[in-house]
Amino acid sequence: MLKREDLGAKPRESGCVSRRRLCAQLLLPSSPQSLRLVAPVWNRGTSGIRGLSKAVDPEGSQRKGRTLLQFLNDRFYDVEAVREYLLRKQVLKVQKKNRSVTYIKERYGPYIAGAYFVLKQGGSVKFRDREWMRADERGLSSLEFRKLQEVPLEAVDASGCAINYQGLDNLLALKELQSLSLRRCPHLDDWCLGRLYQLADSLQELSLAGCPRISERGLACLHHLQNLRRLDISDLPAVSNPGLTQILVEEMLPHCEVLGADWAQGLKVGPEEQSQDAAGSPIPA
Numbered sequence: 001m002l003k004r005e006d007l008g009a010k011p012r013e014s015g016c017v018s019r020r021r022l023c024a025q026l027l028l029p030s031s032p033q034s035l036r037l038v039a040p041v042w043n044r045g046t047s048g049i050r051g052l053s054k055a056v057d058p059e060g061s062q063r064k065g066r067t068l069l070q071f072l073n074d075r076f077y078d079v080e081a082v083r084e085y086l087l088r089k090q091v092l093k094v095q096k097k098n099r100s101v102t103y104i105k106e107r108y109g110p111y112i113a114g115a116y117f118v119l120k121q122g123g124s125v126k127f128r129d130r131e132w133m134r135a136d137e138r139g140l141s142s143l144e145f146r147k148l149q150e151v152p153l154e155a156v157d158a159s160g161c162a163i164n165y166q167g168l169d170n171l172l173a174l175k176e177l178q179s180l181s182l183r184r185c186p187h188l189d190d191w192c193l194g195r196l197y198q199l200a201d202s203l204q205e206l207s208l209a210g211c212p213r214i215s216e217r218g219l220a221c222l223h224h225l226q227n228l229r230r231l232d233i234s235d236l237p238a239v240s241n242p243g244l245t246q247i248l249v250e251e252m253l254p255h256c257e258v259l260g261a262d263w264a265q266g267l268k269v270g271p272e273e274q275s276q277d278a279a280g281s282p283i284p285a
Contacts, residue, residue, distance in 0.1 A: 097120075098163065120135070121161035127148055127154065152176035154176060156177060158185065159182070172198045179203075182206075189213040196225065201227065203228060206228060208231075216239050231258050
């Protein structure tokens with residue numbers, strides 16, 4: 001009978017010896033420079049091969065970046081398509097924030113619905129004879145909704161909030177609102193100002209400072225607010241001539257204190273007008 005040695009075959013090793021040799025090949029480095037000690041990576045109390053492989057493999061982040069680029073390349077043909085996609089996502093996010101809280105209005109009334117909308121956006125509100133209320137770290141502040149159902153909402157500070165044309169539906173039902181601050185609201189435009197006439201009977205203070213999309217055309221819609229006593233229209237980039245606009249608004253609202261740009265800033269003559277005046281003026285002898 002032929003033996004395995006006669007056929008050139010290696011003698012069969014026991015399972016224990018094979019496992020030891022395999023472990024030795026895996027643990028012993030081929031060169032001194034290839035030995036790397038990596039601390040185990042723990043993920044939620046358990047260690048795994050996935051976390052350890054990321055720590056050992058320095059190309060993990062690069063591979064992830066290539067995967068993201070491949071994902072974008074498969075779905076978009078150029079940078080403009082990516083830009084339109086991101087812009088569309090941003091618009092949908094703003095629309096979601098400005099949904100009408102009809103279910104709260106039906107259950108608790110317009111005051112609580114308006115307060116809920118503003119607090120959820122990160123603003124603050126003030127009920128009559130109460131202190132200012134703002135959302136806490138856990139979310140919305142612990143309002144006693146049932147006790148405040150009949151208490152009018154007198155002041156709203158929505159500075160920096162993402163309120164747009166649709167979101168104003170939650171504020172226009174506040175018929176006792178006296179003070180409204182919409183400072184630095186990026187989505188507030190001229191069309192939004194055309195809806196504020198519904199607050200004309202009660203609104204006394206209005207701040208539009210720093211809103212980038214409000215121009216003099218939208219400010220013209222404020223002539224309905226004859227009960228205004230204070231109006232802040234400072235720092236409006238879309239207004240072409242701030243000083244002249246402030247003069248026109250003061251004439252439009254004679255009983256209102258209008259805060260705006262400095263006179264020197266708004267009444268400066270542009271370079272084209274200066275050149276025309278210089279060309280048309282007679283040269284002194």
